[in-house]
Amino acid sequence: DTEVTQTPKHLVMGMTNKKSLKCEQHMGHRAMYWYKQKAKKPPELMFVYSYEKLSINESVPSRFSPECPNSSLLNLHLHALQPEDSALYLCASSTERSTHDTQYFGPGTRLTVL
Amino acid sequence: AQSVTQLGSHVSVSEGALVLLRCNYSSSVPPYLFWYVQYPNQGLQLLLKYTTGATLVKGINGFEAEFKKSETSFHLTKPSAHMSDAAEYFCAVNTGGFKTIFGAGTRLFVKA
Numbered sequence: 001d002t003e004v005t006q007t008p009k010h011l012v013m014g015m016t017n018k019k020s021l022k023c024e025q026h027m028g029h030r031a032m033y034w035y036k037q038k039a040k041k042p043p044e045l046m047f048v049y050s051y052e053k054l055s056i057n058e059s060v061p062s063r064f065s066p067e068c069p070n071s072s073l074l075n076l077h078l079h080a081l082q083p084e085d086s087a088l089y090l091c092a093s094s095t096e097r098s099t100h101d102t103q104y105f106g107p108g109t110r111l112t113v114l
Numbered sequence: 115a116q117s118v119t120q121l122g123s124h125v126s127v128s129e130g131a132l133v134l135l136r137c138n139y140s141s142s143v144p145p146y147l148f149w150y151v152q153y154p155n156q157g158l159q160l161l162l163k164y165t166t167g168a169t170l171v172k173g174i175n176g177f178e179a180e181f182k183k184s185e186t187s188f189h190l191t192k193p194s195a196h197m198s199d200a201a202e203y204f205c206a207v208n209t210g211g212f213k214t215i216f217g218a219g220t221r222l223f224v225k226a
């Protein structure tokens with residue numbers, strides 16, 4: 001099973017809402033990533049978790065709060081977002097054997113902030 | 115610092131024609147290089163990667179790329195384009211660590 005799943009597929013939220021994005025993988029990967037992708041742009045790294053510990057935070061605003069409750073799950077909690085945060089949010093995972101191992105991407109959550 | 119430049123934001127080819135997508139990288143240490151494809155409203159899928167060893171790398175769907183250190187290039191080719199190849203293609207570089215740098219992307223159009 002080389003699949004990364006993400007829910008929901010689409011999300012529309014107001015600027016005062018609190019919502020969460022969920023990512024799951026069952027490949028035994030110990031590194032998990034959140035990326036943000038704006039239209040016609042490459043993915044931008046937001047966070048990396050390694051062995052359930054936050055390894056990289058690319059100076060992401062605090063209105064985005066990641067969580068890795070176990071080795072298979074990765075959440076992104078959203079609060080007080082701005083319209084410019086509308087984007088495709090991609091989750092990915094990779095093994096910890098080597099940092100250049102293949103990243104497996106989920107299909108993404110299309111987020112619209114009104 | 116590492117960086118990736120993809121030459122041409124859009125490339126258009128006829129079905130059956132050669133596909134050539136260009137990628138140049140900048141890195142002070144030996145790089146690991148990747149090509150990903152993204153279909154509309156989907157995540158990224160790895161086409162191929164270069165780590166060490168043979169410089170001609172074969173990937174899925176008939177794509178291949180050649181690592182040329184002297185030219186700092188990693189161009190992606192496919193001998194004969196198919197309509198299903200129409201997508202966005204990203205070249206990426208990693209020099210160690212969890213951070214992979216993606217190029218700006220090249221949109222491939224395939225004409226019937």
